[in-house]
Amino acid sequence: SQQGEEDPQALSIQEGENATMNCSYKTSINNLQWYRQNSGRGLVHLILIRSNEREKHSGRLRVTLDTSKKSSSLLITASRAADTASYFCATDAKAGGTSYGKLTFGQGTILTVHP
Amino acid sequence: SAVISQKPSRDICQRGTSLTIQCQVDSQVTMMFWYRQQPGQSLTLIATANQGSEATYESGFVIDKFPISRPNLTFSTLTVSNMSPEDSSIYLCSVVAPWSGTSYEQYFGPGTRLTVT
Numbered sequence: 001s002q003q004g005e006e007d008p009q010a011l012s013i014q015e016g017e018n019a020t021m022n023c024s025y026k027t028s029i030n031n032l033q034w035y036r037q038n039s040g041r042g043l044v045h046l047i048l049i050r051s052n053e054r055e056k057h058s059g060r061l062r063v064t065l066d067t068s069k070k071s072s073s074l075l076i077t078a079s080r081a082a083d084t085a086s087y088f089c090a091t092d093a094k095a096g097g098t099s100y101g102k103l104t105f106g107q108g109t110i111l112t113v114h115p
Numbered sequence: 116s117a118v119i120s121q122k123p124s125r126d127i128c129q130r131g132t133s134l135t136i137q138c139q140v141d142s143q144v145t146m147m148f149w150y151r152q153q154p155g156q157s158l159t160l161i162a163t164a165n166q167g168s169e170a171t172y173e174s175g176f177v178i179d180k181f182p183i184s185r186p187n188l189t190f191s192t193l194t195v196s197n198m199s200p201e202d203s204s205i206y207l208c209s210v211v212a213p214w215s216g217t218s219y220e221q222y223f224g225p226g227t228r229l230t231v232t
Contacts, residue, residue, distance in 0.1 A: 045220065
């Protein structure tokens with residue numbers, strides 16, 4: 001399996017519900033970032049969590065990081081139809097204590113929020 | 116966040132030809148990267164294009180196929196050479212925000228959607 005795998009691959013919910021997406025990775029990381037992509041367009045940066053952080057919030061987004069399990073989750077609360085998109089996690093791996101800014105992406109979760 | 120633009124936004128090209136994609140950033144950045152996203156897939160790093168050094172390519176990508184220029188701290192180009200239908204993808208540039216310190220927060224351009232016929 002690859003660095004930065006995500007589950008579920010697809011998630012379908014109703015407006016107002018919460019959406020949770022999970023990401024697993026294999027190597028030691030400097031940070032983990034979450035992105036949103038609408039219909040094959042550019043990636044929108046959502047949030048970055050450092051390896052020494054366990055939880056981070058930004059508006060309706062909550063990200064957790066468990067480095068012992070090499071996993072992260074993205075929670076979107078009170079979802080809206082406009083949240084419909086693909087969501088990707090990306091890890092910035094450490095190599096000998098140095099980060100090179102090279103991101104490894106998960107396969108992504110396709111979120112559909114029904115009005 | 117950094118404002119990143121790419122040209123062209125999309126193109127349809129004939130096999131055997133080459134296309135040069137431009138990436139322009141509104142601030143000076145040291146670290147810049149090029150990614151490819153094949154249809155229905157995730158993103159894969161092509162190369163690192165740091166100013167002042169030769170581009171470094173990831174496994175599976177070679178300079179003859181994807182030559183990169185990085186003439187200054189705000190601009191880079193990626194050329195897709197001798198194209199085949201397998202090169203049909205979205206190509207994205209990204210930069211590490213210089214104000215993010217050791218966090219290496221990374222922002223992406225809007226992408227160039229390439230179709231090779």
